[in-house]
Amino acid sequence: MRLWKIVLGVVVMGLFPAFGQIIDAPVARVKLTKLEVITQRQFKADVELLEKQLGRQLSLEERKQLLDARIGEILIYQAAEKEYLSVTQEELSQAIAQYKQSVAPNVSDQEFRRLIESQGGMTWEQFQEQMKKRLIAEKYLYQKKGQEIQNVPAPSEEEIRRVYNENISNFTAPEMVRYSHIFIDTRGLSDEEKKKAYNRVLQVKKEVDGSLEKFREAVEKYSDDQASRYQGGDVGYLLRTDKQRESFLGKEFFSKIFSLPLNKVSDVLASNVGYHIVVVTEHHEPRLLGLDDRLLPNSKQTVRDQITALLVGQKRQEAYQKALQKLIEELRSQADVSIYEKNLSW
Helix, strand or coil: CHHHHHHHHHHHCCCCCCCCCCCCCEEEEEECCCEEEEEHHHHHHHHHHHHHHHCCCCCHHHHHHHHHHHHHHHHHHHHHHHCCCCCCHHHHHHHHHHHHHHHCCCCCHHHHHHHHHHHCCCCHHHHHHHHHHHHHHHHHHHHHHHHHHHCCCCCCHHHHHHHHHHCHHHCEECCEEEEEEEEEECCCCCHHHHHHHHHHHHHHHHHHCCCHHHHHHHHHHHCCCHHHHCCCCEEEEEECCCHHHHHHHCHHHHHHHCCCCECCEEEEEECCCEEEEEEEEEEECCEECCCCCECCCCCCCEHHHHHHHHHHHHHHHHHHHHHHHHHHHHHHHHCEEEECHHHHCC
């Protein structure tokens, strides 16, 4: 049953390549509104791609499950065509961008295309066509079964507490500080220009002279950080576990921030991106979070909210799979489908 869900999701999400019709032994003939033949060569390519993803060979029974999923894909797309459903270029571009963000967020668009072609076993044009078909199929599914998917029951208190208790060690708040700064940007400057910037920030430090009031005034006058300049220099929270920020700012600066006393104007600190005069306004030690604790001090979302969203998402995914399988069964009862099992072995 678990494999069925995997292959059903993979096929309907359009991850298999499209191949031109080739004169070949058929493994299935499918007709809801028009005849489509799944050839042995086409199906073999599907099998090989899934075997590559799973890292093992499929049994004959698993091949049958995969074929059923392919038949379901064809039936849904034919039914959607009958309803004249379509997608706009904007919808297609947005779906591709979301897919890229989920599987390869840190690569360029060109690198993503190369990944699709090298690892996905299809050309970029074929990938776009499959994404288009997937979107049309999803529109049809939600048109017919949308209420079944959306109207899932809210998680019970028992379910929420079970998830919390089973994963309690994951619900921790790391050490964090909130700080404000006067920032002088040195990115792209020559060595001589950096010296001038350092002398400039020393003058600012002298002008502030340890006064929090003068610090706030100096932020507006001198800071290069436009995002915090008119917020009193408030950068927000920095988490000890934030490796991305640590890499951006530099380990020495990152470590120093966590050792500064509260509400005191710091000396000039150097980071990977410039010079800073810092005031730490909050310092929170790591701790275990309760169900109704906020995830961050300035966040409205609690642990309970996070668990509830997770459970609702899981329930909707289960409802989606059930609705999809039910829809395929309904369409299959209206269609002419012939399967040639002898051609599933090669």
